[in-house]
Amino acid sequence: MDQLAVRLHPSQPLDIRLEAVPIPTIQHPDDAVIKIKFSGLCGSDLHVYRGHEDVNEIHICGHEFIGHVVALGSSFHSGSPPSRPALYASLKIGDKVISPFTVSCGECQYCRLGFTARCVSSLVFGSPALQGAQAQYVRVPLAGGTLFSLSTPSTSVDDPLSLPQELSYLPDPTLLLLADVLPTGLFVVLQALTHPKLAPIFTGIPWPRNVVLDVGIVGLGPVGLCATLALLDYLVRADVRHRIVAVDPNESRRAKMQKIYDALPGHARGESENEFIITDIPDAPKVVQAWGQGGCRTVLEVVGNPSALTLSLSLLAPSGILSSCGVHQAHQIPFTGRELYNRNVSLEFGRCSAHSIFVPAVELLLRRRDVLGAIGESGVVDRIVPLSDAVRAYEAFEKGVYGKVVFDPWT
């Protein structure tokens, strides 16, 4: 049985093709096969598309999907040992599931410590090691440790992985944000705001609470938009006065950021003294300089290239935190030891542990469903495109003409 899939042919960069390939089957007792309702096109797909990643095998692209279980391996049964992730005991054929963009076992030390992105068995969907989700079906290894079920509310209220019932009322393209961009946006924010260097600002010890927290965001793609919403949500709920400068060279991305900000209810923006400024790259340092605090206490880098790192460091105050979620490539880090020492820089790099942060991302989605639920010009999801138009959608997304694209593989 064949299905439709978007495959990268690494012989030439930028060569992606819509092809008929076999429907995946169970290969291991821990596998599940999912019939895909929607899948996403993500900025990090472009790294492969542009030939930046060392990819040398044909594979199906895409790492975001929502769908229904159509096959389960033999590990899935009610007698599954309680030492295993709970989903092995409860997942059933027909259940609606969302997957974080990486596979994680839920059993190794990394998973138990919350670093599911660095699970010893971790794989990323849409890579030569694991076929992706821009298709009609996808095989999920270690599915009991990886997936979240929208059909099986947890039997225990204490289960930290149980999803609230109201989530199932949201449209599927909106729920798809939970696969990567919303958790990753929240991750880059938490990586910054939970850093001990910022504790005095949130606790008021020893500095009074009326300090103004200046924050920079470099990159306003879909993850940057989600990071901005996560940042505002955190700062307003913590009642911390703030000024945010959000930077992107792409005018249409800046316009979308402005529309989303304008659509926020007043209480989601906080006090009127707060500032939110969207700028092109050349104006960003001027904004920060005018604030007069020597730079931003933290800058979120949501791009993944050396010039974004350089811009981020230039906006950062001494003793600041550069929090990065960009998928960086083989380039050398463009900083000297002296500038990092002389400015007491903290740097946070890496992939979001989307499974660990999934439930907080769900809570954020529910609080901001008004904005995150929009599709179109003023939504994080820019448009829904038939999978048969994927080649054209890649081109338009790469040029910045399309924002976040969701594929419907059945039209």
Place this chain on the structure above:
Amino acid sequence: MDQLAVRLHPSQPLDIRLEAVPIPTIQHPDDAVIKIKFSGLCGSDLHVYRGHEDVNEIHICGHEFIGHVVALGSSFHSGSPPSRPALYASLKIGDKVISPFTVSCGECQYCRLGFTARCVSSLVFGSPALQGAQAQYVRVPLAGGTLFSLSTPSTSVDDPLSLPQELSYLPDPTLLLLADVLPTGLFVVLQALTHPKLAPIFTGIPWPRNVVLDVGIVGLGPVGLCATLALLDYLVRADVRHRIVAVDPNESRRAKMQKIYDALPGHARGESENEFIITDIPDAPKVVQAWGQGGCRTVLEVVGNPSALTLSLSLLAPSGILSSCGVHQAHQIPFTGRELYNRNVSLEFGRCSAHSIFVPAVELLLRRRDVLGAIGESGVVDRIVPLSDAVRAYEAFEKGVYGKVVFDPWT
């Protein structure tokens, strides 16, 4: 009036001279002049000595000193406003003082947030901008925000900067450790262990408390010794099982580390399952590999050059924390974006805010006075040398023949 001082002549690297120079005087109302009892020779003096720093003016070296107040500017009087650091109201001629190695005002936003090393008025002793302490007298700018008094116990028990009375019973060369090496050793430890990524290990949530925390220490100079003592103190008091690999290419440094460890009372090393292994560079990766956890959760880099950074990253587990207090120079950071992303690395760089961390360092000194108070082969302070022998001491310290040197400027 002249005094004896060690001065660097930057025309030629490695050119330091013992010279007669004028005794400093009050130049600003916030100044104090200190008659030095002892001053220190520190690893970071060697960066200048070796010509790594861009230093182009003759200046007095040294940034560690303990001594007595012999002159005070007009800001020091009982009517000094309460908005200013308390020492402006209480410091008197004759008081015994210790100084952190950097000047800080205690009034700017950086000082108030605890980043005294990045005070807007910060200066480092022993630089062209501020004459150093390898002399008989030193001028201290912003002295009310900078110094700690051993003579004036705070009038308020709530004063977070008050020093315990028992401190004054310790010998002066031991107290001199509080100027830089002990706070900096504690700093590099706290920078690692208070990182939110390690919180699950210390809180037991969600991972059970019986996890073993593997830690690397790269560099066993005086700061590395202090960092090791601070690390053991923290881990034992938190009751966290641990394995530590302490690395240095210099055999005499490794021998001193072993002597200090052997001198620790049993309760300061914790449970017998804990491991403490001292190795040369080539054996360090083998030790970590044999532990089988994929690397150390955190590595403390206490050297300040690219090869120390490279070694540190090689010892680090995915999602680990590289905590650096090394004084890095103009070299490029020897990491690629991809390796930092792919391993979710957190990096902490910079200078210790010694004023902020001074009181916790005092508490550590008092708990470990048995070991930190030793002078000689099994002590952090290796030897006390007349200032008149400073040129020879620099040479021996640079070659690793001498450990931590304390100068007596009056013999």
